[in-house]
Amino acid sequence: MLExxxxxPASPAKSYRTEIGxxxxxxxxxxxxxDFNGYNKFVVTDENLVSAGHLEKLLGQSDAPAFVIxxxxxxxxxxxTAVTIIETMEKACLGRDTLVVALGGGTVGDIAGFAAAVFKxxxxxxxxxxxxxxxADSAVGGKTGIDSSLSKNAxxxxxxxxxxxxxxxxxxxxDDRQFRAGLVESFKHxxxxxxxxxxxxxxxxxxxxxxxxxVLEKVAQFNCKxxxxxxxxxxYEQNKRRILNYGHTIGHAVETASGFELLHxxxxxxxxxxxxxxxIELKIAPKDRLERVRQILxxxxxxxxxxxxxxEKDLIDLIKHDKKAVNKWPxxxxxxxxxxxYCPDGQYAVDVAPEILGRVLKIL
Amino acid sequence: MLExxxxxPASPAKSYRTEIGxxxxxxxxxxxxxDFNGYNKFVVTDENLVSAGHLEKLLGQSDAPAFVIxxxxxxxxxxxTAVTIIETMEKACLGRDTLVVALGGGTVGDIAGFAAAVFKxxxxxxxxxxxxxxxADSAVGGKTGIDSSLSKNAxxxxxxxxxxxxxxxxxxxxDDRQFRAGLVESFKHxxxxxxxxxxxxxxxxxxxxxxxxxVLEKVAQFNCKxxxxxxxxxxYEQNKRRILNYGHTIGHAVETASGFELLHxxxxxxxxxxxxxxxIELKIAPKDRLERVRQILxxxxxxxxxxxxxxEKDLIDLIKHDKKAVNKWPxxxxxxxxxxxYCPDGQYAVDVAPEILGRVLKIL
Numbered sequence: 001m002l003e004x005x006x007x008x009p010a011s012p013a014k015s016y017r018t019e020i021g022x023x024x025x026x027x028x029x030x031x032x033x034x035d036f037n038g039y040n041k042f043v044v045t046d047e048n049l050v051s052a053g054h055l056e057k058l059l060g061q062s063d064a065p066a067f068v069i070x071x072x073x074x075x076x077x078x079x080x081t082a083v084t085i086i087e088t089m090e091k092a093c094l095g096r097d098t099l100v101v102a103l104g105g106g107t108v109g110d111i112a113g114f115a116a117a118v119f120k121x122x123x124x125x126x127x128x129x130x131x132x133x134x135x136a137d138s139a140v141g142g143k144t145g146i147d148s149s150l151s152k153n154a155x156x157x158x159x160x161x162x163x164x165x166x167x168x169x170x171x172x173x174x175d176d177r178q179f180r181a182g183l184v185e186s187f188k189h190x191x192x193x194x195x196x197x198x199x200x201x202x203x204x205x206x207x208x209x210x211x212x213x214x215v216l217e218k219v220a221q222f223n224c225k226x227x228x229x230x231x232x233x234x235x236y237e238q239n240k241r242r243i244l245n246y247g248h249t250i251g252h253a254v255e256t257a258s259g260f261e262l263l264h265x266x267x268x269x270x271x272x273x274x275x276x277x278x279x280i281e282l283k284i285a286p287k288d289r290l291e292r293v294r295q296i297l298x299x300x301x302x303x304x305x306x307x308x309x310x311x312e313k314d315l316i317d318l319i320k321h322d323k324k325a326v327n328k329w330p331x332x333x334x335x336x337x338x339x340x341x342y343c344p345d346g347q348y349a350v351d352v353a354p355e356i357l358g359r360v361l362k363i364l
Numbered sequence: 365m366l367e368x369x370x371x372x373p374a375s376p377a378k379s380y381r382t383e384i385g386x387x388x389x390x391x392x393x394x395x396x397x398x399d400f401n402g403y404n405k406f407v408v409t410d411e412n413l414v415s416a417g418h419l420e421k422l423l424g425q426s427d428a429p430a431f432v433i434x435x436x437x438x439x440x441x442x443x444x445t446a447v448t449i450i451e452t453m454e455k456a457c458l459g460r461d462t463l464v465v466a467l468g469g470g471t472v473g474d475i476a477g478f479a480a481a482v483f484k485x486x487x488x489x490x491x492x493x494x495x496x497x498x499x500a501d502s503a504v505g506g507k508t509g510i511d512s513s514l515s516k517n518a519x520x521x522x523x524x525x526x527x528x529x530x531x532x533x534x535x536x537x538x539d540d541r542q543f544r545a546g547l548v549e550s551f552k553h554x555x556x557x558x559x560x561x562x563x564x565x566x567x568x569x570x571x572x573x574x575x576x577x578x579v580l581e582k583v584a585q586f587n588c589k590x591x592x593x594x595x596x597x598x599x600y601e602q603n604k605r606r607i608l609n610y611g612h613t614i615g616h617a618v619e620t621a622s623g624f625e626l627l628h629x630x631x632x633x634x635x636x637x638x639x640x641x642x643x644i645e646l647k648i649a650p651k652d653r654l655e656r657v658r659q660i661l662x663x664x665x666x667x668x669x670x671x672x673x674x675x676e677k678d679l680i681d682l683i684k685h686d687k688k689a690v691n692k693w694p695x696x697x698x699x700x701x702x703x704x705x706y707c708p709d710g711q712y713a714v715d716v717a718p719e720i721l722g723r724v725l726k727i728l
Contacts, residue, residue: 001385006592021365121520156485
């Protein structure tokens with residue numbers, strides 16, 4: 001038997017800029033043209049962005065091709081949409097010197113990012129998130145995903161963006177329920193990483209809900225810093241990045257069990273309350289911390305209790321199928337203080353006995 | 365405007381082993397189980413491998429799940445097959461701790477590699493190539509691809525395998541035309557990188573065509589060394605890897621223009637002759653070199669002339685749409701000696717005037 005070893009060298013470090021401002025969409029295109037000179041641009045967006053006037057504002061006089069996803073939202077986050085986008089790029093004779101520009105919420109960012117990751121083995125993408133959830137979370141970090149007929153994000157790739165532009169003015173056109181639910185991810189960032197940010201949210205929640213631009217910019221900055229720090233430490237989700245999953249293990253199960261009637265952020269809000277209850281069961285948190293958390297979530301007007309039609313057994317089954325489960329039971333991210341993840345023996349996620357989870361789901 | 369820079373650290377270097385032997389398929393599975401302990405295995409193969417008995421030989425007593433692509437070949441290299449594979453993995457409750465095992469020719473390796481690259485944002489794959497073209501070329505190097513309805517490999521990813529196992533005994537069941545056409549990639553390796561290998565092929569071609577295992581092992585070893593060296597230098601095709609494209613710019617056009625009546629290696633053989641003619645036109649090669657090349661290709665019994673039904677104009681159009689074209693005209697990889705790529709000013713691919721290409725296509 002003969003052997004030959006093939007050594008793939010380290011890929012070099014790289015970095016990308018996140019820019020945050022109010023109203024930056026208007027003057028952005030000429031800067032994208034200059035910063036990504038030599039690339040053909042291809043915009044991916046959805047109908048909501050067109051009707052809100054954001055696509056027109058971005059493109060200005062440019063005649064760059066744009067693909068408009070229809071209908072907007074999770075219903076289009078499937079492989080057919082990705083195939084249609086890629087074949088549209090091929091028909092436009094676009095090659096490897098193409099820059100995909102994702103303008104929209106988390107779904108647009110996910111679909112466009114995935115299409116960029118696999119188009120002719122990968123072309124760069126920039127993200128222009130326009131919702132609270134995308135600005136706080138999904139636009140930064142390089143995760144892309146497409147649903148299969150069986151589960152969310154069954155197809156995906158890690159594909160870091162080449163730049164992220166956050167215009168908080170785009171949030172003013174977002175409907176109220178989406179706006180509030182998306183803020184749950186900001187709140188989660190504060191919980192896992194920054195007690196100062198948590199206090200800022202407690203003290204400025206009215207201004208956030210009034211969508212005051214200077215406060216939204218500050219929130220975006222906190223989010224980029226926290227998410228960015230985690231992504232820098234663990235860009236491919238092998239360890240520390242799991243802390244971003246706080247509230248998500250139960251949250252994902254609740255979201256799926258609701259048949260996606262609940263928005264992602266709404267389900268995560270319930271998951272955050274459940275995590276707080278587990279922390280009390282495990283005696284790693286004083287009870288008043290959960291009350292402080294609940295107060296903010298109630299002010300956000302997102303659910304803090306399980307909808308009565310969700311069966312505990314279904315939730316347990318879904319949790320067993322969690323993407324991160326090993327031997328059919330996931331580990332849970334928990335807090336030992338606001339701004340600080342519970343991390344015994346250097347583990348960011350810990351075992352929680354099914355009985356404890358059962359008790360929590362009964363009172364949730 | 366606020367800014368925040370996100371730094372993605374370098375990914376660490378990694379390496380993988382290629383093992384070459386005759387008859388190693390039989391004892392391989394227990395070793396895969398040991399080397400990839402902790403992973404659930406999922407085999408992707410096609411009907412040809414089942415009927416040749418290779419799947420049974422690989423699996424032995426194991427009941428690992430296997431997906432059998434049907435029909436075999438390029439007709440199945442589409443997104444529907446990839447989706448079906450991924451949903452089959454989901455239905456089997458497989459998670460991120462899955463190892464995809466690709467057993468087959470280039471198409472199987474491409475589909476399985478792509479499915480592994482995008483399943484839940486990427487799981488490892490090992491390649492067990494069973495054809496001359498896959499053993500010489502596609503199994504090593506990490507390129508994966510799926511055709512769209514418009515073009516070859518429109519979807520793809522760079523996804524380096526975790527190991528490659530080459531059993532030259534699997535070549536004994538390959539039909540003669542496939543066997544011979546696949547050898548063109550071996551021959552190309554010799555041309556671009558190793559005059560000693562070229563001489564070895566000249567001197568041992570009868571034994572190669574008789575499929576003598578010790579000679580096939582030696583050929584596989586030359587191939588892994590040459591392809592491996594290029595991949596190590598340029599794992600993501602940014603520069604030197606282009607030399608692997610020798611004969612392929614015209615070859616791809618010929619393959620497409622033939623409506624895929626010609627096998628890939630057959631079309632590349634014609635492309636290699638065309639490249640040799642361009643070298644004569646550019647006066648970078650003595651005429652007798654092309655004759656030496658032609659002699660081997662004729663002995664391989666692959667085409668060395670354009671089929672009469674292919675129009676020169678169609679070929680030029682296809683060449684303009686080459687994946688690597690910039691401003692609608694690709695650069696060509698050429699040789700200045702056997703085993704040595706013509707590399708003026710450090711460029712591995714050079715401009716060739718359309719008039720020169722026109723003259724060559726007329727006499728080809």
